[in-house]
Amino acid sequence: MAQQKPVERHSGVSLWRQIADRIRVSIADGEFRETGRLPPAFDLAERFGVNRHTVRAALAFLAEEGLVESIQGHGTIIKGGRQLTLPISKRTRFSAGVGDQASSVTTRLLRSGELQASAEVAAQLQIAPEQLVIEVEESGYVDGRPVSCSQHFFPADRFPDIARHIAATGSITRAFAACDLPDYLRQSTEVSARHADARERELMHLSPGAIVLETRAINTDLEGRPVQCSRTRFSADRISLRVTA
């Protein structure tokens, strides 16, 4: 159990935090799949070159995330950590994309309303800035665990009842169908990564400093007219994106 990569001091990130982050990726990489549990805290401490108490702080943090559970006298078992892959293509739909990787995929409508389009939204929807748009905020769950939160904007003149249909059907695809739009295409997706803010952490049960993958997407009808623009944040620990040309 020699120490592999030493932990960094005076980096502005506490040691327990660095250790928690590294254990999290080790779990995601399947490093402890054989045993299903972590090495003893004493061994981990030696491996990272820190005190056992520091490792314990890291494990407590991961336990609060629900990723591991420590049992006195037994060890620290791994409770989750599988990462899902969401395909992004011309026909990207959230539930269909991860549907075969999990037993339950749901979305929950958080909020909806009507407002004047901001400059950015207007440009993406190709409408005038003062026109009305419907805003819908929802979050996505896989096997009961929150993995994403989104804001969607629709042109209000074309889809005045979209929010009601989303609430009724629980799906944007089905809501579009109810608005006489049976099919639509993903025009573009812009991907970036950053630290989660307070609201995202609350919605997705993330720890401070967690990373989100943010996508900004535009969907169009088959004639190429924008019907929706969206901003979705995924928990980077749980989701990766597969872009297909």
Added chain:
Amino acid sequence: MAQQKPVERHSGVSLWRQIADRIRVSIADGEFRETGRLPPAFDLAERFGVNRHTVRAALAFLAEEGLVESIQGHGTIIKGGRQLTLPISKRTRFSAGVGDQASSVTTRLLRSGELQASAEVAAQLQIAPEQLVIEVEESGYVDGRPVSCSQHFFPADRFPDIARHIAATGSITRAFAACDLPDYLRQSTEVSARHADARERELMHLSPGAIVLETRAINTDLEGRPVQCSRTRFSADRISLRVTA
């Protein structure tokens, strides 16, 4: 100068570090473009709800990164920090993608060699696991600042001299052309985000805790046979990705 979003205590990330990260994204968003410099340290301290000394620690950190420079009696001027967008499509090429956003785009060959394909690489290149592949490692620079580092794998039987051509031409596109492959397509790109490891931080001059966008891509010839698979890490502070369907 009211405080906007309070800084988080007891998160495992020191306050100066959080403040440095937030100032960095503000700069990237062009928030201080008008003046070309940051507000006085005293105002920043009030804005983030911390002591001036804590803000000074953050500014010293950003100064070490080369992003800002503090001048006594004058203020703290901004020296860089624009964020670039890299398009990802069927015809993704690094230098062409960001070429019009910067005055200088270069890549540097770090290493190349021949080895047996790993299971993952073999699957992506659709070859047998024991077959030989050429591995090429390079880093990408925009205006002299490192923004990416990549590993590329090529089937050795089809492109035995690719490493030499890359070294000679400084471009994978031109190296393929020299190997009688004038055109190729991006089949798929998988995007994920995580914290940078030690080597990535060294190559891209990142601070501990920095975020990288990681892409795993497969390129094919016009018949759909894989000619290259790659793993590229971008500094998320400097690069975002635009996916075009």
Added chain:
DNA sequence: TGTAGTTGTCTAGATTAATAGACAAATACG
């Protein structure tokens, strides 16, 4: 039942991070 292995808890001390205030030093500008 006993022993090895493992996590939980406690105390104490050392190091690092953050706050607070005062004043020096440089710049900009009337």
Added chain:
DNA sequence: CGTATTTGTCTATTAATCTAGACAACTACA
């Protein structure tokens, strides 16, 4: 030249993080 503005440096104090060691509590297993 003088004044306001802004960064640089110093000291002191408080709070948070990490280390160190000892021992209790629980589990598994021979």
